[in-house]
Amino acid sequence: MFNELIRAVYLAWFLQQDGYRKEPVNSFKTTEYAVETALELAHMSDEWVLAEDTVPAFERLLALHDSQLATAPLHKVIHAEQRLRQFLAGIASSPIPEPDHA
DSSP: HHHHHHHEEEEEHHHHHHTTTOOOOOHHHHHHHHHHHHHHHHHHHHHHOOOOGGGGHHHHHHHHHHHHHHHHHHHHHHHHHHHHHHHHHOOSSSSSSGGHHH
């Protein structure tokens, strides 16, 4: 579940970088931190739970991504997928910069 969520968040980020809609970087970081926290909790207690106060940020970004997929040409979506694969193959902890560096 969390893999799909963070994957959608990262793809939305990459499509945003290509000019498809705009959400504040804080929204992306909030969701990223929420997944990290949920994974830590899952490792300790076997509970897979997102913090309730982060759900609206996920809803906004999933709606953003849905809109991006409806408007971006296929080659841009494929490019975003390629960027995601490159990120996953690398050593960086996040493709999303901290808000003060965005």
